[in-house]
Amino acid sequence: YYEFIRNLKLFEAIAKENNFNFIIKVHPSENKCIKMLQEIFPSLIFSKKKIEYLLKKSFVTISFSSTAIEDSLNSCVPVILFDQWKRYQHCEAEVDFSKIEEAVYYVNKKEDLIKCIKNIKKYNKFNFEKYIYTEDFENNIKNHLFSLIK
Numbered sequence: 001y002y003e004f005i006r007n008l009k010l011f012e013a014i015a016k017e018n019n020f021n022f023i024i025k026v027h028p029s030e031n032k033c034i035k036m037l038q039e040i041f042p043s044l045i046f047s048k049k050k051i052e053y054l055l056k057k058s059f060v061t062i063s064f065s066s067t068a069i070e071d072s073l074n075s076c077v078p079v080i081l082f083d084q085w086k087r088y089q090h091c092e093a094e095v096d097f098s099k100i101e102e103a104v105y106y107v108n109k110k111e112d113l114i115k116c117i118k119n120i121k122k123y124n125k126f127n128f129e130k131y132i133y134t135e136d137f138e139n140n141i142k143n144h145l146f147s148l149i150k
Contacts, residue, residue: 003085007064008041010084010110015043018114023047025054025068060120062113065090073103073131080116081106092130103128 011022023045034046061072062080093106097116103126107113
């Protein structure tokens with residue numbers, strides 16, 4: 001809980017300082033808190049909408065560890081793994097956020113998060129092949145699943 005609030009405070013400051021729009025998708029079990037959160041963090045947008053809809057409107061997903069990361073990658077939206085407490089990386093990620101075209105970056109400082117967001121916003125082609133299957137589902141099953149059960 002406290003980490004979530006600290007992250008919201010940080011996003012609130014970044015939104016004000018950089019004129020960014022952050023849409024916060026709270027866990028459905030916490031939807032009852034949205035009105036209160038909007039009052040505390042007026043520069044952030046809180047949403048109950050389905051993640052599929054939000055990803056269509058987003059150019060990047062910021063998360064520490066969530067299934068939203070996989071949803072984002074499968075929707076071809078790059079991800080920033082933001083870990084202020086330097087605990088672990090949810091998945092393989094690029095730590096040099098100045099490298100372009102990576103699908104997943106790992107950052108843990110506010111300044112680096114801002115730079116990473118700005119870098120991602122400049123580009124529209126990212127390499128998702130490390131994270132998602134790019135073939136149709138029949139080829140994915142034939143080429144990948146059966147090799148796992150042999």
